[in-house]
Amino acid sequence: MSELLNENIYVEKTSLFDFHNKMNAKMVSFGGYYLPINYAGGIISEHKHTRSKASIFDVSHMGQIEINGPFVMEAMEKILPISFSKVLPGKIKYTQFINSEGRIIDDLMIHRTNNENSVWLVVNAACKEKDMRHLKKNLNKNFTINLRDDLSLIALQGPKSELALSRVIPCISSMEFMSSIWVNYKNYKVLISRCGYTGEDGFEISIPNKNVTSFTEILLKNPEVKLAGLGARDSLRLEAGLCLYGHDISQEITPLEAGLKWSLDKERLNNADFIGGYAIKDELINGSKRNLLGFLPKGRAPAREGTLIYDSQDNLIGEVTSGGFSPSLSIPISMGYINSSLLDQKEVFLDVRGKKIPTEVVRLPFLSHNYFKKVN
């Protein structure tokens, strides 16, 4: 029965689909798209290459949304827990769509552009339609909400990203972390954003679909740059302690539980004047039910999503939401939620196939971030 249903689910191809096949990618369906899980080198080597040099990831499955209209920032502030007065034009902010119960509908990047009447969003693939509905419901007809599926998105991530990209587009060298610019390249325009999802310095580049393959090939001519797939993207973001929607965060989880308080504007939170504001303010006063933490299970067995967490008295106290093997640290790492009344536990036990593995509780991230800091 479920197999029958699966056959009817349409899986889309990104504009790089033929290119991935030519490059011997192992393809999987993810978020409704066929994407490479890895290329010939394998996940571990792609992961390590990204940490030491630079890798290109096809992230065209993500939703790029352009919203235009008078006083668009003011209108978006009613939906998002951010303050545009603290985001300069050309800067990017990480934030979440939150429902009235204070739980996460999606997490996203929002760009304040140089145009007062325009903002740019990058949202998760599997949440695109839900996000569009949320936006249409909460923005009036004066705004145009445009899902820019004419654009592909590639991420260039790793400490050599700036060196590699600046050989193609020299002006990106002066860019600050979490900023974006439109650049003319050849006869088309690309949007370059200095951000990413690996814990490394890097860029995400929006490119017209018909130009994305040639642009990717040009970037790949850099000796530092290789291709990497979703497998490495997942292990990189896990080491960096970054949440994956549908796993570590969801409509069951609040931003405070997920350790995302840093992304909520203090004043906005105090005024509670955005969707979900009251619920979050209430949670801030009364405390969260659970909290996201890092786990280091002893031994080599990875403790994956769904692994149950016990205390030393064998009480069930939580669950792993992401877990695997860390290629950089060569040990298993997991993240998950523990009931907040039991937060002071230093050692817990993860149930891996019936074996209770002694596990150290740690703060996230597992590996410190290596984002670009401008030296003046």
Added chain:
Amino acid sequence: MADIFYTKDHEWIKVDNGEGVVGITAYASEQLGDIVFVELPQKGMSFDQGKDVAVIESVKAASEIYTPATGEILEINSSLEERPEVVNNDPLGSGWLYKMRVLKPEELKSLMSEEDYNKLIGAKS
């Protein structure tokens, strides 16, 4: 001369004089990708054919290993504890998983020859 048999789940067993060596095929190791952990059964335990006896974890996922024949575990490849990647590097040789006493040699007839196995994976790729 040892006989080698294959399962549809991509295990192999090399049988010589009532003793079998078990591992996974090169195709399986390739499909799994980087192997990071191998959980093996204990020496002395006995299992029926087709029973899950071991787990191989790649970066991507955990996969169960089903024993190709009924028997008793005689020895495990404990070097895989520290170096699980050997299963990727040499799945048919030093990446073997365990040795067993084959108690029901007639079961081996239900397994595939190398030629049949190659046809199976040829059809998949």
